[in-house]
Amino acid sequence: NAGVTQTPKFQVLKTGQSMTLQCAQDMNHNSMYWYRQDPGMGLRLIYYSASEGTTDKGEVPNGYNVSRLNKREFSLRLESAAPSQTSVYFCASWGSYEQYFGPGTRLTVT
Amino acid sequence: AQRVTQPEKLLSVFKGAPVELKCNYSYSGSPELFWYVQYSRQRLQLLLRHISRESIKGFTADLNKGETSFHLKKPFAQEEDSAMYYCALLPYGGATNKLIFGTGTLLAVQP
Numbered sequence: 001n002a003g004v005t006q007t008p009k010f011q012v013l014k015t016g017q018s019m020t021l022q023c024a025q026d027m028n029h030n031s032m033y034w035y036r037q038d039p040g041m042g043l044r045l046i047y048y049s050a051s052e053g054t055t056d057k058g059e060v061p062n063g064y065n066v067s068r069l070n071k072r073e074f075s076l077r078l079e080s081a082a083p084s085q086t087s088v089y090f091c092a093s094w095g096s097y098e099q100y101f102g103p104g105t106r107l108t109v110t
Numbered sequence: 111a112q113r114v115t116q117p118e119k120l121l122s123v124f125k126g127a128p129v130e131l132k133c134n135y136s137y138s139g140s141p142e143l144f145w146y147v148q149y150s151r152q153r154l155q156l157l158l159r160h161i162s163r164e165s166i167k168g169f170t171a172d173l174n175k176g177e178t179s180f181h182l183k184k185p186f187a188q189e190e191d192s193a194m195y196y197c198a199l200l201p202y203g204g205a206t207n208k209l210i211f212g213t214g215t216l217l218a219v220q221p
Contacts, residue, residue: 004153031207040119042196042213043154058208090154094207097161099146099198101154 002026004102006091012108013081021076021105023091031094032074033058034066036087037104043090049074081109112137114199116212123187124220131182131215133171133197142200143180144209145171149193157182157195167191187219 004025013019025032034046045058047066055066063085065077078085086109091102113136123129135141145157158166160173160180171182180197194216198209 033208040213042116043211045208048208092154097159098156099207099209103153 004091004093004100006089006102006105008105009103010106012110013078014110015082017081018077018079019081020078021089021091021107022073023075023102024073025091025093025100026072027093027095027100028071029093029095029100030071032068033092033094033099034064034074034076035090035092036060036085037090038087046076046089081107083109085109112199112201112210114197114210114212116195116197116215118215119213120216120218122218122220125189126186129182129184129187129191129217129219131195131197131217133180133182133212135178135180135197135199137178137199137201139202141173142202143171143173144198144200145169145180145182146196146198146211147193148196148214154196187217189219189221192217192219 007022030051033048035043037043044060046064047058049055049068052071067075089105092099115134143160146154147157148154169184171180173180194214196214197212
């Protein structure tokens, strides 16, 4: 039981490049989330998915898109990366009255 | 507005000293509150939740509805307690289980 997994662990992009962050969970959870973590800002919700086939915006959705591919997978896409998107990104899922987090992706946009 | 406030960005204590990490919330209903911990370069993990009334790794937290607080306490800090701590609120009845996080407090326990 791997829990929540994310790929890649690290990524460096140039301004304007695109990429997709992958997330998967093997706990059969319905709800999944994407957060970004910045110093002094805590965790901010980017997008979430209450169930397969549904997605909705969180607090800071601009510049991002998501896909809930199936119950297991929830990806986050940056279409045209900007330096302001330099951050650590965490995927999470909810189950058993607890939010489970992935290990994070450290993204740097130059 | 629903909000979680952690007023201290950094709390530095010596080993063996008592620790109190402050958390205040703004919510009109009955909240469910949590503390999450993130050790250096690791994923966030649940430390405790108020409905369980449990003590994990010596930490406890009591919900004070009058003061709208959920402070995290430990009587004797250990060096391995050094980490980032996040307080989080779950609005009652939400179908999406969206947690509202505070900005976090970095606890540094000095030897």
